Amino acid sequence: MTPLRRVVLIDDHDLFRAGVRAGLGPTVEIVGEAGTVADAVPLIKQLDPDVVLLDVHLPDGGGHAVIVEVAPERPGVKFLALSVSDAAEDVIGVIRAGARGYVTKAISGDELTEAVHRVADGDAVFSPRLAGFVLDAFRGEDVSGTGDPELDQLTAREREVLQLIARGYRYKEIASRLYLSPRTVESHVSAVLRKLQLSNRNELTRWAAERRLI
Amino acid sequence: MSERSLRLPVALPRFERAERGRLVAGIGAGIGEALAVDPTLVRLAFGFLSFASGAGIVAYLGLWALLPAPAAPQPSTTRRIVGAVLLVWAAILALRGLGLSDPFVWMLALVGAGLVIGAGAARFGLSERLAQIAAIILIVSGVFVFVGDNSGDNFLRVLPPGAVAVALLLIVAPWGWRLARERNEERAARIRDEERMEMAARVHDSVLQTLTLIQKDPESARRLARRQERELRAWLYPDAEAAAEGTLAAALESAAAEVEELHGVRVELVRSGDAVLDERLSALALAAREAMANAARHAGVDEVSVFVDAGDAGVSVYVRDRGSGFDPEAVAADRQGLAESIRGRMERVGGTARIVSAPGEGTEVVLEVSA
Numbered sequence: 001m002t003p004l005r006r007v008v009l010i011d012d013h014d015l016f017r018a019g020v021r022a023g024l025g026p027t028v029e030i031v032g033e034a035g036t037v038a039d040a041v042p043l044i045k046q047l048d049p050d051v052v053l054l055d056v057h058l059p060d061g062g063g064h065a066v067i068v069e070v071a072p073e074r075p076g077v078k079f080l081a082l083s084v085s086d087a088a089e090d091v092i093g094v095i096r097a098g099a100r101g102y103v104t105k106a107i108s109g110d111e112l113t114e115a116v117h118r119v120a121d122g123d124a125v126f127s128p129r130l131a132g133f134v135l136d137a138f139r140g141e142d143v144s145g146t147g148d149p150e151l152d153q154l155t156a157r158e159r160e161v162l163q164l165i166a167r168g169y170r171y172k173e174i175a176s177r178l179y180l181s182p183r184t185v186e187s188h189v190s191a192v193l194r195k196l197q198l199s200n201r202n203e204l205t206r207w208a209a210e211r212r213l214i
Numbered sequence: 215m216s217e218r219s220l221r222l223p224v225a226l227p228r229f230e231r232a233e234r235g236r237l238v239a240g241i242g243a244g245i246g247e248a249l250a251v252d253p254t255l256v257r258l259a260f261g262f263l264s265f266a267s268g269a270g271i272v273a274y275l276g277l278w279a280l281l282p283a284p285a286a287p288q289p290s291t292t293r294r295i296v297g298a299v300l301l302v303w304a305a306i307l308a309l310r311g312l313g314l315s316d317p318f319v320w321m322l323a324l325v326g327a328g329l330v331i332g333a334g335a336a337r338f339g340l341s342e343r344l345a346q347i348a349a350i351i352l353i354v355s356g357v358f359v360f361v362g363d364n365s366g367d368n369f370l371r372v373l374p375p376g377a378v379a380v381a382l383l384l385i386v387a388p389w390g391w392r393l394a395r396e397r398n399e400e401r402a403a404r405i406r407d408e409e410r411m412e413m414a415a416r417v418h419d420s421v422l423q424t425l426t427l428i429q430k431d432p433e434s435a436r437r438l439a440r441r442q443e444r445e446l447r448a449w450l451y452p453d454a455e456a457a458a459e460g461t462l463a464a465a466l467e468s469a470a471a472e473v474e475e476l477h478g479v480r481v482e483l484v485r486s487g488d489a490v491l492d493e494r495l496s497a498l499a500l501a502a503r504e505a506m507a508n509a510a511r512h513a514g515v516d517e518v519s520v521f522v523d524a525g526d527a528g529v530s531v532y533v534r535d536r537g538s539g540f541d542p543e544a545v546a547a548d549r550q551g552l553a554e555s556i557r558g559r560m561e562r563v564g565g566t567a568r569i570v571s572a573p574g575e576g577t578e579v580v581l582e583v584s585a
Binding site: 106128129131132133135136139163166167168169 | 480482484485486487519521523525532534536578
């Protein structure tokens with residue numbers, strides 16, 4: 001039996017919020033909604049939900065501003081970025097701020113429901129596009145030479161998993177293709193997320209600096 | 215003076231006495247800060263004016279009374295009146311020091327007072343009509359004092375050339391300033407207008423057209439909406455979307471767009487890395503286009519995933535759908551699409567094409583060229 005997840009939805013478009021409400025399955029309950037950073041921060045702190053669905057662009061700041069404000073006080077709240085933006089710095093920026101995943105707004109209701117559960121369980125959710133960005137960012141040797149090599153490189157396995165995500169495979173399909181358990185696939189993806197957030201690779205720090213995240 | 219309000223060309227900076235860097239009362243430093251000039255220049259001006267019968271000293275005292283301390287409210291009314299009187303006195307001293315005749319100074323004082331009262335009626339608590347009458351009386355009497363005292367030929371004698379220059383400057387400078395500002399505003403408005411029109415044209419060509427079509431023909435509206443989404447994205451996020459001309463990514467993007475339009479499916483293109491289009495990669499792009507079109511035609515899905523991985527070792531393109539799938543062995547040998555357009559094309563340029571599919575499990579076409 002899947003537990004009921006309490007979700008706060010942050011997006012400045014009413015129509016889009018209505019669409020998400022209608023599309024989410026019965027195992028996800030929307031407990032609050034807001035359209036600006038200023039409204040979102042106190043609302044999330046007050047409601048303390050399992051997951052926050054967060055638009056990357058808000059009228060009074062980026063989605064990362066919400067994460068930066070809330071995360072230190074509510075470490076249990078998980079953020080899942082939801083956006084139409086395809087700009088790498090937007091996507092990487094919100095992940096670097098602490099989001100557990102990124103999906104595009106074209107995602108189906110069922111997939112979004114699944115993504116909410118996965119994020120609530122502490123796993124990471126990568127869309128094919130995010131996987132593509134990460135492969136790009138971790139391509140080749142890191143020339144900065146200042147960071148932690150553990151964090152600045154992907155393992156061969158992680159690269160394989162990301163490539164399959166980018167090709168449009170789901171976790172279960174990836175697991176059976178690579179003869180791994182789904183849990184192992186999850187842990188590879190979570191490891192990549194960690195690297196994405198903590199690595200000092202030039203590419204990533206450049207993106208982060210552009211978004212004034214560091 | 216029938217104008218309702220006399221607007222200054224720009225917002226006045228806030229003048230106040232400075233705490234930091236002050237020598238006497240912080241007037242020089244304060245004015246310097248408000249006008250963004252070196253305070254030493256302001257102090258020199260006060261010093262210079264002091265030679266005109268001590269006008270600089272009187273002006274300094276007047277400002278001391280008039281200006282508020284930093285971040286403090288305005289000083290009391292008494293202080294402000296004292297300050298204003300001192301300033302007017304300083305102005306008269308200075309103008310006489312410049313060599314202006316008494317009648318001319320009186321005229322300036324009266325006309326100036328008239329202008330101030332006419333412009334600031336509300337602030338002095340006067341009714342509009344009363345202020346206007348007072349202003350007209352003051353200005354007219356100022357002019358009479360002047361004209362009455364200067365009959366004919368000695369008119370020019372009482373106006374030394376320097377004073378004429380100063381007066382002209384006072385009259386012309388605000389006007390020139392306003393003119394320059396208006397021109398800037400006009401230019402800014404024109405640029406805004408052009409941007410708005412470009413935006414409007416784009417939205418008209420895309421969003422409005424789609425909205426209209428949705429009401430008539432949902433199927434073609436979907437295709438159109440997808441194409442326009444692509445175009446708008448390329449416009450809004452030029453770095454993320456638009457691949458440089460003559461690259462593999464650009465070729466695949468246009469291939470994806472064509473397939474989307476022809477077959478009404480969504481092609482999700484993800485890329486990692488890019489490569490300059492040569493003969494082999496052109497063949498690869500064409501094969502990939504055929505694979506997308508096949509998926510769109512036969513798989514019975516509304517989304518096709520394409521992933522391009524271009525690295526040092528070579529280029530791989532994966533075209534995947536989650537549709538009906540098929541048995542690759544059972545495909546008739548003469549089926550042009552798979553045999554010729556995909557496999558043949560790849561083999562001719564020394565690449566490979568692999569097709570992974572089974573009934574009910576979707577299809578993935580893997581196209582590879584080594585570096």
